[in-house]
Amino acid sequence: MDKGALxxxxxxxxxxxxxxxxxxxxxxPCPITVDSFTLILYLKKExxxxxxxxxxxxxxxxxxxxxxGVTRKLNNDKFIERARPxxxxxxxxxxxxxEDNITELNNKLDLLECNNIKCKING
Numbered sequence: 001m002d003k004g005a006l007x008x009x010x011x012x013x014x015x016x017x018x019x020x021x022x023x024x025x026x027x028x029p030c031p032i033t034v035d036s037f038t039l040i041l042y043l044k045k046e047x048x049x050x051x052x053x054x055x056x057x058x059x060x061x062x063x064x065x066x067x068x069g070v071t072r073k074l075n076n077d078k079f080i081e082r083a084r085p086x087x088x089x090x091x092x093x094x095x096x097x098x099e100d101n102i103t104e105l106n107n108k109l110d111l112l113e114c115n116n117i118k119c120k121i122n123g
Contacts, residue, residue: 053112060105067098 021029027042070091073079080088 049112053109056105056109056112060102060109063098063101063105067095067102070095070098 021040021042030041032039032041074088074091074095083091
């Protein structure tokens with residue numbers, strides 16, 4: 001599970017640990033499996049998945065623009081030749097950072113879109 005999705009869950013839900021499935025509450029089960037361990041989070045259905053998806057797409061577009069800019073800079077032979085090595089490395093680090101963020105945002109979108117579909121089916 002990516003950090004962005006966990007942050008979303010922590011921000012949007014009051015987490016309570018229980019040994020049994022909650023009964024009689026309007027909750028949506030969201031299983032998370034890592035290796036052979038499965039954790040089921042029960043989220044209230046009042047999360048606005050459409051807004052979360054829209055906000056995530058907005059952030060994704062921003063990261064893609066930033067990645068495009070740094071990629072163009074790193075593909076510029078004159079920049080590589082003239083810039084100090086630490087400046088070139090800083091741009092490479094930015095590129096890695098943007099790529100990692102895009103991966104996390106993609107994972108978050110997968111989670112949000114999956115839960116959005118489940119809520120429409122169940123709700």
